[in-house]
Amino acid sequence: MATGRNHRPATTSRSRGIPEATVARLPLYLRALTALSERSVPTVSSEELANASGVNSAKLRKDFSYLGSYGTRGVGYDVEYLVYQISRELGLTQDWPVVIVGIGNLGAALANYGGFASRGFRVAALIDADPAMTGKSVAGMGVQHTDELEQIIDENGVSIGVISTPAGAAQQVCDRLVAAGITSILNFAPTVLSVPEGVDVRKVDLSIELQILAFHEQRKSGEEAPEEDTAPPAAPPADSVTTRRPEAPAESAVRAGAEAHDEHRTEGPDGDIPAVMPA
Amino acid sequence: MATGRNHRPATTSRSRGIPEATVARLPLYLRALTALSERSVPTVSSEELANASGVNSAKLRKDFSYLGSYGTRGVGYDVEYLVYQISRELGLTQDWPVVIVGIGNLGAALANYGGFASRGFRVAALIDADPAMTGKSVAGMGVQHTDELEQIIDENGVSIGVISTPAGAAQQVCDRLVAAGITSILNFAPTVLSVPEGVDVRKVDLSIELQILAFHEQRKSGEEAPEEDTAPPAAPPADSVTTRRPEAPAESAVRAGAEAHDEHRTEGPDGDIPAVMPA
DNA sequence: CATTGTGAACTGTTTCACAGCG
């Protein structure tokens, strides 16, 4: 709702040729290859590389086949060469300035994250809405105020933004980022972002991951006889509203999935993804 | 290699009935529903809920159809009832103690993350290998030493572990967690974890996400004429080894994808996912 | 009669298995 836009599937962009699923694995291969490269391993077979990347070799070969024929039959792949080809394919031969908006606990952790710098990414600025944060130094870098967001993006030619604000601020920040010219967003806030066509959003949500794990975990311990659809309570839906109350939760019993969703408080040790660094 | 195990696809467990893709979306629906619930909205149509969740309504309806018929034709879904059904399906009616291992910047941010507590998850312990961390208080909770890992897990009946150590320590920690009885792992370290059959691993990797964004970003600005396979340099693979050097990178030019991969230093302000909290 | 629930068509992804080749 809020700033109402159209929802793009977030994983859109069937980027001519390479399947999305393959793109998502390229960084994995690249990581494994880089490790091999550092150990000066000259060549690697699809089987070995697949193991190191946690995929199976058929998939890996098919993935590479989309990039071209970079292997040698009977031998394997040249490590350096592949590193180069994949880097190029991913666009990592140039470097990408990024801004991080929302320097709370998480934002600060991201800013400190070395993986940023070591790959083709460079943190161009840390931005926070809290005037108390402005000027503070995080990860050896001054935090700048949201007011300067547009200028920072413009001057640095930033096209990738990371949002680590509380959920309530995320859409707003997103809108400003997009308006300022950003076309790729990595969202850590637990909200669905609406963006115009052409802007890519990827999300990382801790609690979603945990919930998925919980689902599987439950299956493991629960039903020892995993056969047949032992249909759940299967209670009939509402006949009147508000009177509805399944066989279970009394109003507030089920708290799962709760989101602050628009936390008003600007700080506090337990906000949804913290907005501001306490210290 | 390291502790060599078998690689499970990480997204295994075709958990009888509900497709994995659906499971991954349930938390999204739950979040949207919880927000509606808080605003005391009694019912919602598939269209509305789909919008709020960032998916399309056909998908949402199909997803729900796997859970059973919880809607009312001509009306929509009862919000409270659905919240309950999904929570139950996800196993969130019980609460899940989790341990966080590796209390660096990221680990601390995770510990502070409110989303944990508000859903069915409870941080049972914070664990770090650094004796200097032990006893320190993070997010109002004492950090305990790795030595106590097994005992903590056992005593609290923990089955979900979060790994936020540096990459080099992750497999080792993972092995101990698994040995101690943990069967679900959320891995923030940039490594492939090997786990025995029956253990679920989900990974969250910042730099992978960024690389995927970079890929799409590159496609946007690059090739304005996105037709025809303008085959890349297409350099021929090795004829001899080590002599191989494509038309591009001189030894260290391409740094993309670099991983510390076995960082020896136990601290420092810019290790791969920091190991220890500076302060 | 608006909206769900779902077969059927489709699109995307993985796996198989083997021909092709260095």
Next chain:
DNA sequence: CGCTGTGAAACAGTTCACAATG
């Protein structure tokens, strides 16, 4: 001979479109 590259088969996930229905 070993390993890549890839068609073809199998499988998974999404979308369509409409009959069923409260």
